[in-house]
Amino acid sequence: MKKQQMEKMRNGKGFIAALDQSGGSTPKALADYGVTKEAYTTDAEMFDLVHEMRTRIIKAPAFHSDKILGAILFEQTMDRKIDGEYTSDYLANQKGIVPFLKVDKGLVDEKNGVQLMKPIDDLDETLKRATERNVFGTKMRSVIKKANKDGIQQVVEQQFEIGKRIIAAGLVPIIEPEVDIHSADKEASEEILKKELLTQLNLLRDDESVLLKLTIPSNPGLYQELVDHERVVRVVVLSGGYSRDEANRKLKDNKGLIASFSRALSQDLNAKQTEDEFNQSLETAIDGIYDASVNKTP
Template structure:
């Protein structure tokens, strides 16, 4: 497919200003069994990684090809690397998303989290990142997503997380892609509000170092203080601020998000809540459609 400047410009405009939300379909090897259990597929139903990934691919394909999964309400989708390299109905997934559904494709590029230190979990090293980004360009991917986690309000740890995130973002920008920077704050942290204030300050410092016309996206935990991230959303270096559901139920995540007029959703588990392999197509599409409607409404 490759990268077409006209397509990229159209996708960028959609990500900046279109109403709707980003679907996160990027569970990795570690989180796939849990995602499948919630979907009604037990570990006894498959043998080994290949069958497990085939099951999760079938689930994602069912979501992506559902009648309600279009850019009316879903403006972007984050893919796992295996999904990017796979096909749906004989078509590469990113190509199908954009050409058939009007949805901007992103790629999860992180390799998981390090052990906790200084109240945070940094991203593990990403060997082969340059090659992966080159492949992403070839598949027509618009941007990337990379996640780290903040467990407590530790200044040194938070600065390390943000520094690492922006270092990876620099590599992504240099490859011609738009990074989604995701320094998640644990919703159960006893110092969540303090951590979010520190995080905002650290992000602003790094945003101010971006070059003219350079843009990133931010994927953040819904803040304890309503409107906390409005300044980030208004920064010229920020294309969009999106929210992760972070373990909240769909209803609670949507209720909290609705109070953040400058954030839209990028939900994973909340998107697939209530879906199961055993549902008929009508039941599945109704349940997915209800989730999409609810998340889109909360995204303003």
């Protein structure tokens, strides 16, 4: 199955759905979905509700491998079940969608214009459990706020250092050094980031490959060299705070990039929608994101 999943990720048409809101961002995700804090009193109840939301999305008819290549899960979601199967197995077996797992533990405070990842103390145990759950790959996020070369170098080096441990465990890492879309020097940050990514990619062995998850660049085509790099399975982009329409429009201008959207995927979904309303809203979102991922501006 791993070989087939790698082929799908390298050459398939579609995008990656990000369903990996963590403990810190779950209340906002639920609020956007129309579930207020009055609906739960404990973290356990909150996570039950967000799993219901994710289950509803995953089980929807439009959420299918025809347009969705992979899905990124939060750790608790991986450990929960849908119709008797672990979520990652349900995605692979019932939907034909490649499962990924978010493994980072959040960010430290900003220094040198960036936010590095917090230590992932239980990484080895998490990767072992992910392998048991038949997860294909992982995702971990850092944030770049200023065009500080030293800071950006630290971000990329940390990402690849952990990425190599993930590869050694038999999984494929998604390297995600997000550039803040509100950064005053976003373009300069992206130029530095590209150089640092190429440096680390060129140090990988022939049997080491990664996905890259990046902010949509201000200059269309900037990341083409990354798309074409032999150690890169795929370059995907996050919506990063753009509306879905704006993110789709910007994505269309970038040949070779595909989406990995979270908020932009679910922004029109609501707990109070009927099944028909919910499914139609999700289908509209999926169709638009798929179109932006596969059909590019000439």
